[in-house]
Amino acid sequence: MGHGLLEKFFQPRSLALIGATRSPGFGYGIPLFWKKNGWLEKACLVNPKGGQLHGQEVYRSISALPDGIDLAVVIVPAAGVRRVLIELGRKGIQAVIIESAGFAETGAEGKQTQEELKEIARDYGIRLLGPNCVGVVNTDNQFATIEIMDHSMEPGPVSIIAQSGVFGNILLDHLPEVGLKISKVATLGNKMDLDEADFLEYFVEDPQTRVIVIYEEGVKDGRRFLEALRQACRKKPVVILKSGRTPFGQQATLSHTASLSGEDRIYDAAFLQAGALRASNLSEMIELARVLSLQPPMKGKKVGILTTSGSLGAMTADALYHDGLELAAWNQTTIQKICEAAPDWVNVRNPLDIGPSGIFPTALQAVFSDLNPDGFILIPVIPYAAIEVWLRLGLNAKALLGNWPDLSEKTRGRPVVAVLLGCQEWMKQVRELCGEAIATVNTPEAAAKALSSLYRINQLL
């Protein structure tokens, strides 16, 4: 399909809400949200009772709507959707989102009704998102077909394709809390018409999207999806979280979005072949998306680790091995610089564990200047006991660890991930020091997984 049509979903010139209402619920909240974000003036609200809502006249019928509306959002109960869709078709509206639930996911009868909707849509040339979804979000123009929090509307680099409405919504609430800002979202629901492949093709061309995240329960048109995925992965990182990995999950997804999630190993192989990064769980998906949206690809396998904790250094080394990466050897200049600055008890190895020596800025400068590593993991954990001492001396994270944004120029386009753990106040200071230049994660394992993903991405580009 041409991108022109999907443009109507993310950037409609005019729209209609079928099911606006004065009682609390989506029918009241969505137009209120539109009002707040400057979209109500482009919207027509429809309810057979007519009257006024949020200061705007409510249309009594779809037939009464003005011509040329780009997008209709339908939130009436399932039983009324068939009638609505016919009227939208008669009105010549070509882009429709059905948020209502109660179709194929409920069993044979619902499936039958959904099939009828499909025929109606085909007859009238309607492209349809849903049913059983919450539609779309576009932070660029502040348009969304669902109420979300203000901070979820701050524009960012990650676009999401989520099968499920509730889960897509939860991600929208959760991701900004963990530092991940959103560009666009499409929630697919039962995928009666538009599916992953359509939005993959759209997001891969979208200039605001740097990383694509897909939450998948089960693919319907596997061949088309994998081809779209393969194309997308050559241009942008794609992270996939798929449930229905096991017989239990497969049973659950069937009743959730009427998805046949299929044999997991087949998906695993197919995703790998297409070049997608499969997250094994939700936390991993989030951390991966965050790092991939900030950091460049990693050109080789060799990683340099600078740590203040030998234990976390060892855990990171384990994780690198597990993910197929290697430990870089430091060059002679680096070794010399560290030896000159460090107390006797520091072993100049990789992981480079400088403990509480206080030489982090010198060590970081030396390590970043070393051309052997292809990427870096920093573990600047400091026990509160030591932070206390330093604070008494009037020092802060920048004084103790160095000016990271300046130093990170020395990385020459190599990725850097910092592992943050410990007391909140310290983590906050280090996070500020990282800024946009250095990605942060919470565990050694997440750091290793992120770099191995950046290495895989490099092989695809």
Next chain:
Amino acid sequence: MGHGLLEKFFQPRSLALIGATRSPGFGYGIPLFWKKNGWLEKACLVNPKGGQLHGQEVYRSISALPDGIDLAVVIVPAAGVRRVLIELGRKGIQAVIIESAGFAETGAEGKQTQEELKEIARDYGIRLLGPNCVGVVNTDNQFATIEIMDHSMEPGPVSIIAQSGVFGNILLDHLPEVGLKISKVATLGNKMDLDEADFLEYFVEDPQTRVIVIYEEGVKDGRRFLEALRQACRKKPVVILKSGRTPFGQQATLSHTASLSGEDRIYDAAFLQAGALRASNLSEMIELARVLSLQPPMKGKKVGILTTSGSLGAMTADALYHDGLELAAWNQTTIQKICEAAPDWVNVRNPLDIGPSGIFPTALQAVFSDLNPDGFILIPVIPYAAIEVWLRLGLNAKALLGNWPDLSEKTRGRPVVAVLLGCQEWMKQVRELCGEAIATVNTPEAAAKALSSLYRINQLL
């Protein structure tokens, strides 16, 4: 060894700090911390320069100390430790913590010095913790040989054996931030004398300790450790996080605490046989310890899931399968109660996905009353869009989800874990609703791992 001696480490009647000083650092901070917590009056500070510190006279030598001191804490530089240990021995002090680094972990020479210390300790009958550690913490009497944050000193159910000083410290800073309160900590360092087995034996008898967490780099006396572990696991849950799992990590632990971490599969099998729960990474260790300290063992494999998100329900079902658990079948009464309360589109299955139906309190009551499940996972995620609507109606989490502390009486001693995700404000409300009765985790995978661990524990008891 008798517990009398370890009592001297955690509950000394009198103590000495060798290396107190007026310049910033541990020698200044530790006695200040003691002063704050009421321990300075029981302490003698030692520094050849004499004078006063924190309002207390400083002893010029160890020989000048009063007799009968229970515990000495040594923080002088490595080069001075040998001399200090001999003087402590001559003074008849039997319990010594050496926090100083610069011994076996630095190479052959340091190893030689450490061997000399070992002989001195043996000659004088000294039991020694360290070197290269930060000693002990006991929140019960507010005693610690390292400065930690006030909130890390709030008494709780988890005792920690950590090989590494810095990492042990970071855990102390981090755990209370994630809701895990501490009873006692021993940091082992190079384990010249006292090791895991000694503290396992002590913690298993300690009435304040409900869960034991071990961070391990490499065991020295494997046979003794495994026997102590086997004994401990029959009385209390023991969670182990071990680094040095791979050749990279093994190399790193060697230079960190002079540990030979050994073949990982052998450890895996040995831990399993002993009955310990091995965490595969740091996050898992934290989540496991938190759940195990709050929840009872699970008597069977069958789990009931109540969720507002079909996707998260499916992920949880996958995770349960992965961890060898089963999905419970609801009994007829439960099915009937749900069907009466729920809208048509709710499928009464397990996972029970009630979506945005708003029937959580009724569903929870029905589910908890059902005797088929051996444990429960609750996923009360609500999109902000819906929360907004409810807040407009003046409702809070308690009104929307039910009075959990009251309802949880119906669980009849079965464990319950809640998965929290989404907007902070909502998660805060739900966390309050959980109180001490219901454990919270952040991912479906953590919930499944927690219940499978509670099931394993049940088999050991």
